[in-house]
């Protein structure tokens with residue numbers, strides 16, 4: 738079992754999961770490479786209600802190449818990505834696996850945007866591999882079992898954390 742407690746590089750922002758993630762994705766898209774500074778992003782996808790953020794975060798909204806809005810939240814002190822949400826996956830939240838720095842993190846179920854994969858990056862056996870994201874290909878969209886609705890209190894608490902002081906950072910890319 739992986740640890741359910743994570744934090745940013747400087748420790749000012751803590752994340753806590755209510756349970757182990759059901760979906761782990763590796764994504765080779767250009768945005769994940771730039772966001773993470775790594776050849777691919779590895780994210781745990783959870784229901785928003787299953788994650789608590791403590792500490793102030795800033796947000797950066799941008800459009801994917803398909804015109805879909807993504808919002809990244811990051812620590813204003815050290816810059817670590819804390820989470821991101823995609824308009825295509827309402828009610829879900831993605832957390833970089835790196836916040837936990839835990840070798841027991843489950844392996845990815847999906848490897849997406851493989852058209853941007855560095856040739857030397859290997860993908861674990863059994864992972865669903867897609868050249869891009871969803872786009873009509875089965876398995877591309879994150880699917881979590883419904884049943885636990887995203888709690889409004891968690892949502893508004895997270896929104897409040899994001900809205901302080903750093904609005905000027907938020908901008909739309911065209």
Ligand SMILES: [Zn+2]
Nearest residue numbers: 745747812815
């Ligand atoms: Zn930090």
Ligand SMILES: [Zn+2]
Nearest residue numbers: 764765766769
């Ligand atoms: Zn990506």
